[in-house]
Amino acid sequence: MQGEKHKADEAAIRRLDEEWGKAASAKKLDAVVGFYAHDGSLVWPGEPAVHGTAHIRASWKKMMDTIPGLNLRFTPERIVISDDGSLASDFGKVEFGHEVDGKPVMEIAKYVVVWRKEKGGWKVLYDSYNMNTEA
Template sequence: MLLVATSLTLASCDTPNEQATAVPPEAAAPADTAAEEQAIRAQVARWHDLIKAKDAAAIAQLYVEDGAFMPANAPIAKGRAAIEQNWAGLIATPGFDLAISPEQIVVSSSGDLAMDRGTYRLTVAPDGKEQVEIGKYVVVWRKVEGEWKAAADIINSDLPPGGG
């Protein structure tokens, strides 16, 4: 028994200590936040192109699997299937047009989370008469397997309750 205990003790001495060899978080190289911001801006441009193409399925793929889309005056859409359904209904509205303008993108120093704040202009004509809504949005981005995906997307109108 003593021989087994001694062998285990000696074996553990030969194994490097994980904590001693692990790179402390503060020693990890900081993310290139400017490059990450540009990558997010590219995703926003792609999103805008997919909106113009009215491709709800591809838009839903811009979200993380458990993402949330929180449109103004509508229930939350949780998960890609619900997000796709929500976007499909929105882009099917007659006269639909949506322009997105990011104003500020802040990337975490770790480079795995970001916040995108901006404005939008939505045009629809459900009854043949054009209606324009101006508003603002916030998207929380999460980097998943090297690609930026929307984790939470909320929009709200600048119009007063009841549409003004």
């Protein structure tokens, strides 16, 4: 948590993380894509990096269409806002719920998201995650 200077920005990003997870879980493709900057990038495991709205939409559509029971919940653990308030890094965990053979499964992943302030609001510039492994 940062000082008072960026308290409102940090709170806004925490709200966006919650809304983003709900939109993804409800398979609201347009809403999910709306969280991203037009020149945003996805850097997801096992997939080539993609850039721009059309490719982000295609990647999310593929996830929504091929993962039954998709349910995401982002829990930010550390948000750091740049001094000038134009960029923010958001590190945390994501609960990744889905179904395997019709049975619910919950996996935990780590994520790093870089947000950029655009027209007074925050948009995702870079979205990256990786799954935790069990020891």
